[in-house]
Amino acid sequence: MGLTPFLERPWPVLLGSGLLMLVLLYWRETAERGSLRLTALLAVAGLVALSLKEMLITLGYGHGATLFAEIVRVLLGMLYLRLCGLTLFRLLLPLLRYRPLRIAEDMALLLAYVGWGMVRLREGGLDLSQLVTTSAVITAVIAFSMQDTLGNILSGIALQADQSLRLGQWVKAGEYSGRVSQIGWRSTQLETRSGETVVIPNGWLMKNSFIVLGRQVGELAVWRRNIALDLDARLVPARIVAITEQALQDASIPGVARQPPPSTVLMGLQDGVAHYVTRYWLSNFQADDLTDSQVRAHLIAALGRNDIATVAPRQFGMQTLHVRQSGQLAPEELQKRLRALANVALFSSLSAAEREQLARELAFAAFESGDVITRQGAVAHWLYILITGEVAVWRDYGQDGGVLLGTLPAGEIFGEMGLMTGAPRMATIVASSYCECYRLDRDSFQHILAARPELAESISRVLHARQQANSQRLNASATPGNGHGELLGRIRHFFRLD
Numbered sequence: 001m002g003l004t005p006f007l008e009r010p011w012p013v014l015l016g017s018g019l020l021m022l023v024l025l026y027w028r029e030t031a032e033r034g035s036l037r038l039t040a041l042l043a044v045a046g047l048v049a050l051s052l053k054e055m056l057i058t059l060g061y062g063h064g065a066t067l068f069a070e071i072v073r074v075l076l077g078m079l080y081l082r083l084c085g086l087t088l089f090r091l092l093l094p095l096l097r098y099r100p101l102r103i104a105e106d107m108a109l110l111l112a113y114v115g116w117g118m119v120r121l122r123e124g125g126l127d128l129s130q131l132v133t134t135s136a137v138i139t140a141v142i143a144f145s146m147q148d149t150l151g152n153i154l155s156g157i158a159l160q161a162d163q164s165l166r167l168g169q170w171v172k173a174g175e176y177s178g179r180v181s182q183i184g185w186r187s188t189q190l191e192t193r194s195g196e197t198v199v200i201p202n203g204w205l206m207k208n209s210f211i212v213l214g215r216q217v218g219e220l221a222v223w224r225r226n227i228a229l230d231l232d233a234r235l236v237p238a239r240i241v242a243i244t245e246q247a248l249q250d251a252s253i254p255g256v257a258r259q260p261p262p263s264t265v266l267m268g269l270q271d272g273v274a275h276y277v278t279r280y281w282l283s284n285f286q287a288d289d290l291t292d293s294q295v296r297a298h299l300i301a302a303l304g305r306n307d308i309a310t311v312a313p314r315q316f317g318m319q320t321l322h323v324r325q326s327g328q329l330a331p332e333e334l335q336k337r338l339r340a341l342a343n344v345a346l347f348s349s350l351s352a353a354e355r356e357q358l359a360r361e362l363a364f365a366a367f368e369s370g371d372v373i374t375r376q377g378a379v380a381h382w383l384y385i386l387i388t389g390e391v392a393v394w395r396d397y398g399q400d401g402g403v404l405l406g407t408l409p410a411g412e413i414f415g416e417m418g419l420m421t422g423a424p425r426m427a428t429i430v431a432s433s434y435c436e437c438y439r440l441d442r443d444s445f446q447h448i449l450a451a452r453p454e455l456a457e458s459i460s461r462v463l464h465a466r467q468q469a470n471s472q473r474l475n476a477s478a479t480p481g482n483g484h485g486e487l488l489g490r491i492r493h494f495f496r497l498d
Contacts, residue, residue, distance in 0.1 A: 337362050
């Protein structure tokens with residue numbers, strides 16, 4: 001007997017292998033689970049329908065039962081072929097590190113369905129040669145009447161064959177821009193940043209130009225964005241270029257690529273206005289407008305810290321807005337600065353008149369989240385009073401061994417050693433949120449110490465105590481700071497009080 005009876009009835013083999021493929025696909029292809037459930041439901045319905053054939057024959061519906069059973073067999077065969085195709089293209093070929101085009105999978109399944117249909121027709125006694133002769137005429141009629149649809153189908157095959165488009169790419173096609181979510185036989189679908197789905201006929205894509213955003217070969221996909229700035233033409237261009245480029249290089253902005261670095265160019269001059277464009281490279285195409293907004297905010301903050309603002313609209317007359325106007329403070333602003341100085345222990349020994357003099361010398365400085373306020377190792381002779389926001393204190397910021405030492409809330413100061421002794425920065429200070437500060441430089445403090453040199457003694461004691469407290473709070477393993485006497489000597493030498 002052997003296997004002959006088993007092979008003569010192949011349904012157990014087909015059913016078992018189909019069930020195995022269904023389980024494997026359901027486990028690995030999570031995106032296809034909905035269609036796989038429908039496949040299983042149709043297969044069960046087909047098997048139940050076949051079991052009713054004998055009952056229909058008994059009831060006198062012999063011819064109808066045979067036709068019904070044949071239709072069910074064709075359906076079950078197509079379901080089985082679909083499972084075979086999915087297993088081959090989704091499971092087996094990827095194991096061999098070969099990923100064919102999706103349209104190749106569809107064409108293979110289509111040919112398999114046609115072949116299976118011809119096999120069933122041949123077994124039903126139909127002469128296939130007559131069918132081929134008849135179908136040639138039918139095909140010509142169909143091709144003429146559906147030329148647009150066929151053009152879209154052939155265009156879809158061409159787009160996938162030469163990989164002009166790939167899933168996940170960002171594309172601008174006409175007035176639409178979005179990520180390629182599907183490339184089908186007839187059309188390509190784009191998901192826009194507004195949450196819309198745009199369906200574009202493949203024939204249109206073949207006949208027209210479209211733009212694939214970002215570099216595509218051998219590099220991370222990035223897209224150059226341009227931010228326009230209109231500034232006073234009397235400003236030195238080299239200074240504008242340096243300020244804007246450094247602002248973006250120092251800042252940590254999500255979606256802004258480090259390479260290529262940002263750049264600023266002077267595009268033209270007209271009516272006393274200099275037209276600059278700052279260019280950066282976007283790595284997250286989904287957030288183009290949001291990232292543009294963040295870049296603008298960083299640029300405006302950097303220009304504001306340097307007393308530079310954009311030119312007012314032409315309809316209001318041409319003028320340049322300056323953030324700081326020395327000696328001209330509103331009473332409310334002066335009181336705000338005096339309150340900020342009153343909370344700084346370093347200036348507790350100053351008189352009311354000296355504190356007011358110092359308040360008028362403060363410079364307002366705003367920083368966006370991610371801006372580097374001071375960098376470790378830099379020599380900067382000024383102090384910051386943080387009035388709004390929070391900053392992070394880093395050692396070796398941006399390097400592999402970088403360590404977050406702690407955070408400073410509003411009301412704290414930093415950079416006091418640079419102001420009083422000229423020492424290089426011991427850590428990098430980065431804005432954790434939007435921050436507003438007052439900045440005090442050495443020249444502004446020079447006049448007060450020159451008039452009252454004895455202030456150096458009390459300031460050095462406060463500075464020494466603060467240095468010790470910072471060493472313990474930010475890093476318990478830090479080496480002790482300078483002694484009081486040494487600090488006093490450095491302050492007197494730095495301010496030329498000797």
